Amino acid sequence: MSENKGKGEINDYYTRSATYKNRIQLHDKLLSELKNKPIYYYEFGVAGGDMIKKWSSINKIETSRFVGFDSFEGLPEHWEEKQQGHFNQDGKFPDIKDSRVKFVKGWFQDSVYKELLNCNFEKQCVYHLDADLFSSTLYVLFQIQPKLKVNDILIFDEFSSFEHEFDAFEIFKKCTNNKWQFEFIGAVNNYRQVAFKLK
Ligand SMILES: C[S@@+](CC[C@H](N)C(=O)[O-])C[C@H]1O[C@@H](n2cnc3c(N)ncnc32)[C@H](O)[C@@H]1O
Known part of the structure; x- marks a missing residue:
């Protein structure tokens, strides 16, 4: 149900049951369902590691794995108002003492x-x-495509960045013949962050 249903206003597509105030709330919601299950968590774009730390500290299942990919040298190109090199960690990995967590340094x-x-x-x-970035997101989507299966979850962190993550997702869907159905499971702040489950 839209927040604006019946008000004659632009439909904001929000659904009360899947709208969260910030990305922490969205991730907490996903984790509430996944914290006691063995999962493989793959993060593309780690920077300081806030989110991979969160996932690995809440999901304590021994057989879960958490893999984070990043240059750790920041963005390869400028994105919106952020310059090339933004998020630079001077090549250093986040300090997470958990043998289930692995970092892979390099350009995707x-x-x-x-x-x-x-x-x-x-x-x-x-x-x-x-x-x-568009380039990074599109590249990763095509790399994970052969691995995708029903019930896997995709989280986009800057989905409303129209020329970047959103466009990459649109092109990916088109080029894979719309093979996958993506069930919308949550969003934050006018789709800045969005989560889908594969059907
Ligand atoms: C927004 S930050 C990640 C934030 C992190 N997920 C968090 O929740 O705190 C984006 C990261 O993507 C990385 N990145 C973007 N494109 C990349 C590429 N092609 N190869 C490697 N790293 C890339 C940048 O280095 C940057 O650290």
């Missing part, structure tokens, strides 16, 4: 394909796409 275009050959996708996977 050099590291993701090779690393995914060693990754496991049997358990429910959560793909957190937080690279901001």
Whole structure:
């Protein structure tokens, strides 16, 4: 149900049951359902590691794995008002003392394909796409495409960035013949962050 239904205003598409005030609330909602399940959490764009830390500290299942990909040198191109190099961590990984967590340093275009050959996708996977950029997001979507399965979850962190994550997702869907159905499961702040479950 839209917040604006019947008011003659532009439909904001919000649904009360899946609208969260901020991204922490959205992730908490997802974690409330996944914290006691073995999962594979893949994060593309880690920066300081706030979200991979959150997922690995709440999901304590021994067989869960958390893999974070990043250059740790910041954005390869400018994005919206942020300059190339923004989020630079001087090449350093976040300090997370958890043997289930792994970081893969490098440009996605050099590291993701090779690393995914060693990754496991049997358990429910959560793909957190937080690279901001069109180029990075589209590249990753095509790399994970052969691994996707029903019940996997995709989280976009800047979905409303129309020329970037949103456009990458649209092109991805078109180029994969709309093979997947994406069930909307949550959004924040006019779709800044969005989560989908594969059907
Ligand atoms: C918004 S930050 C990630 C924030 C993090 N997920 C969090 O929740 O705190 C985006 C990150 O994506 C990384 N990134 C973007 N494109 C990349 C690429 N092609 N290869 C490697 N890293 C990339 C940047 O280095 C940057 O650290």
